[in-house]
Amino acid sequence: MIQLQNLTKSYFLNNHRTTVADNINAVFPTGVSVALLGRNGAGKSSLLRMISGEMLPTSGEILSDGTISWPVGFAGSFHRELTGEQNCRFVARIYDVDTDEMVEFVEDFAELDAHFYMPIRTYSSGMKARLAFGVSMAVPFDTYLVDEVSAVGDASFKAKSNRVFNERMNKAGAIVVSHSMKMLRQTCQAGAVLENGQMTYYDELEDAIEVHLSNMDQPTR
Template identity: 75%
Template sequence: MIHLQNLTKVYRLNGKKKVVADDITATFPTGMSVALLGRNGAGKSSLLRMISGAMLPTSGRILSTGTISWPVGFAGSFNSELTGEQNCRFVARLYGVNTDELLHFVEDFAELGDHFRLPIRTYSSGMRSRLAFGLSMAVPFDTYLVDEVSAVGDAAFKAKSNQVFHDRMSRAGAIVVAHQMGTLRQLCQAGAVLEGGKLTFYPDIDEAIAAHMANMGQGKAG
């Protein structure tokens, strides 16, 4: 369970104020995959970052009864001077998981070859993405945060990534941001719509999508 209690987030830039979370109180149930919907700039990524702990709210708090992932596939927190292996060792210690098992999974999954033991700064963007996605899947969480993640690589690697991702989703909850309604229907049972700083929870994914499309002034989504 993730509970948002009077959550507020305000950005100030050049004397202008933008409120992306306006005194939100809502609960994401345990073990449920929830689509997070909203127009571009509504604050979906900011909300995910606050839930993950990477960003502090202006006021309010977030309570949780289980473990929460960082945004799946996020590569921005890697230390570029350390190797892929060293970055993975650090994460294993940080989250208290078996280091050898995590290293074996990530090295096999990411298919980086000798680069796994070279500094991250030598990686291409695709290599960083494969390492980040593999590391995200290597740590078991009660809730995964997914922000427009997409598999990289050839068709075989994408198929492997999708298989592992769906396996994780079958045994945990998730909060998912994606622009493809078909993807959200496939992954999620419920939805939450962020509009004007307010968050409305819908126990049925189709109701959430309909509300979002109405906000966007569009008809039924395919």
């Protein structure tokens, strides 16, 4: 369970205050995959960053009785001078995962061959994305945070990525941000709509999609 209590987040942009979360109170149930919907700029990514702990709210708090991932596929925390293998071992120690098992899984998954043992600074953006997605899937979180993740590589690699992700979803929940209604319908059971700093949770995904599409036809306040 992830509980948002009086959660507020405001920014100052060009001397103007923008509020993307306005005293939100909501609960994301354990083991449920939830589509987080909202127009561009509504604050979906900011909300995921706050839930992951990467960003602090202006006020309020986030409570959880389970483990929460960083945004799946996020490569920004890799150490550039360490190799892919060394970064895997570092993450494994932080999250108390067997280091050899993580290295074996990620090496097989990412298909980086000799580059797996080379510094991250030598990687292309696609190689870093493959490594990051593999590391994300190697840690058994209770809730995965997914922000517009898309597998890189050929059709075979994309199919493998989808298969591994779906396997994780059989044992965990997720909060998923995506503009692909097809992907959300394949992944999620429930939905939450973020609009003008307010968030409404829906037990049925189709109810959330209907409200979101209706909002998209209306101008923002």
